[in-house]
Amino acid sequence: MKKLLSVVLSIVMIFALAACGGGEGGNASVTDGVSENANITILDYAEMSTLNPIDIGTESDQVPVFMLYDPLVKLGADQEYIWMLAKDCDMSDDGLEYTFHLREGISFSDGTPWNADAAKANLDMMADQSNGFKSQFVYECIDHVDVVDDYTVKVTLKYVSAPFLNTLAIQSAAMMSPTLIEQGKQAMATTPIGTGQYVLNERRVGEYVKLDLNRDWWGYDADICGGTPILEKDYGFNSITIRPVSEESTRVALLQSGEADLAISLTPNNKKMLEESGYGVVTKQGASMSYFYLNCQKDVFKDIRVRQAISMAIDIDALNEVVYGNEYTRAESPLTSSMKFFEKQEPIEYNPEKAKKLLEEAGYGDGLTLVCWEENDTTDIQRGEFIQQQLEQIGITLKIYPQEGGFLTDNVNAYSGAPKDTEFDCYIRGYGADTIDADEMIGRFATAQFPPLGGNYSFYSNEEFDKWIDIGGKSIDDEVRQEAYSKAQKIFWDDVPAVSLLSYAYTAAFNEHIDGVDFGCAGGLYLMNAKYVE
């Protein structure tokens, strides 16, 4: 008996010692920075269309931007400012002049130093609306940029713009090397040169984008960062491969087979299944919402009764339950509840009978056929089918054409023809306000924001609404803005240029090798605080 006990004890001790040894070994490699084995594969649901930060149009385009590039300032996961390439910023009292003090000792991956000239080259390009990049309309307010000294740059605005600092914290404000800007649009889209934590290894269109760690990244250097580095040396990955896989079940299978380490955009069913089998899962409400846009320039939607009928005929709570397993949140305003100036509106009652009556009054009692475009992601198709079923009840036949995301972006976001001639009558898609500001989320429904200039996919035009948007966007006084956006939300809600459906929850599942996965406040994958676990 004693013998047995001693054997058991010695086995226990051996294991305990082995465990300690393992722990120490792990710590030792940590101090040397990111391990050579820290290679991960991320599965996105769509292919990125460009690597040019200012030209991004979809969520997938955003994924690699903050890995390759750094902005002046970043928004943290809790909407706080993290100063990146700038140390800080002074704003003049009238809100028209922003002076940025830049960090010193940073250079781009091609060796070009980061200084006031580089910042000016970027800001000038962003402000020059004649370039025609998809995301640059938010920088329309920049009047001119002055170099004060080597590491100070002053931006003067045409008018007061409340969300200006937030617009500099989004992906499209990533700072590129001046030499890259000189090389032109083609180079910007294919050969990124930034100051980021990673550098491009290889991109194969339709297959993958592979990024390698930049071990000399300034963010690891305590001196450049003024005492504490942005990240400790062990954060990050030796390489990141981003693969587009549009089929959700394939993403799940690749994650399970170990071919990938992280997959985003999962249905509740599969998320639950992965969680139960031991995978890490993150769900976060973002600043994105899905809308059912109705093209207000089409004759049929000029009649407000038709728009109201549609808004009454969709049971949004059931949509949330059936397609999203109740993980999303029903829209209570065109803004998401996480946004400043959000004001809860009277919920639109689900009432198919009343909707039918409204349609009859409008002269569409015999039925109506509408063409609808949407994205071809699995759940997006289900969402479309659900809305199709709901509208069927009030005699509306919805002809849905699911299309690839990049294609939709080119054909809708960049639509430049006459608003009433669009091939679609309605359009279902989510919109994420990266700046998390009301000016972007609801301000895009102003008349001046028709595609391709902005995100007014409803081609909504209402003078009263435009007036409040203008007041709200050009003030830095929160009280004035509160009133303006409160009025604007009310008008939007009553006028229904688009039915606000659900505000998104973003989901990702990942295996045991990754720690610290998060989503940014606007919804994009946020891997800054992530690291590899052996």
Add this chain to the structure above:
Amino acid sequence: MFFKKKNPMVTEENDMDTRWSDFLRNFKKQKTAVVAFFVLVLLFFIAIFCYKIAPYGINEYNYAEKLQGPSMAHLFGTDEFGRDLFSRVLCGTRISLSIGFITVTIATVIGSVIGLFTGYYGGILDGITMRILDAVYAFPGLILAIAIVAILGPGLANAAIAIVIFCIPTYARLVRSCTLQLKNSVYVRAAKCLGASDLRILFKHILPGVFPDVIVQYSLSVSGSIMTTASLSFLGMGAMSPTPEWGLLLSNSRTYFYSCWHYAVFPGLAIVITVLCFNLLGDGLRMALDPKLNDRA
């Protein structure tokens, strides 16, 4: 040597009768083909009466009962919107069978006419037409269909057009080669000597000779056509939701592959059974009709 027929005086009518009874006798020997034939007859009845048999409407959703497994109330379970899968698979029969038959029939008629004329007249018309068809034939069927749908836009009707286009060369080539063979046969030359017109020779004398080969090819093509329709729908280029097309059902089921086995299995089985039966029937017909493969030398 060939004294199988008791009556040496062979008139046209009793020749047809003998041929028919020969065919039946030979066909009955193909047991699997006979079974396949009866399954197909059953499928036809389902296709005709599907909306009467189906216990639920195809778009009758019930969100409270979504993604349920098979039960007495829902024989095949329910889909993501709580629709009865049994009713949807049943009604899908009509879509698949009608697409299969309509496309192949049109392709057979067009292909046979092209084959008859090019084979009979030959010359430059033959050269040009057949080279064009060869070019079409060079593409794998599904790839060509995808290309055509990409031009015409997705939808069941466009998928059907694509299938017709890629089926035509098969029939044209088949009929042309038979025509080339038959136009020098004794009876055709005899008809010519008696002063029969070209059209009469083509449709009265040559076409019946081509028929057995066309029928065999026909039953094989129907299964191919059903498969292609399902494939196109699966890839999002054929039927659009909420049509209960089998390929589309299968495509929708992919998301629930890990949690709801029934959703993928039943539409898949429906495709397998139908296609298998057409192929078995086609094989049986070939055995029964081909003089080289049976004892009717």
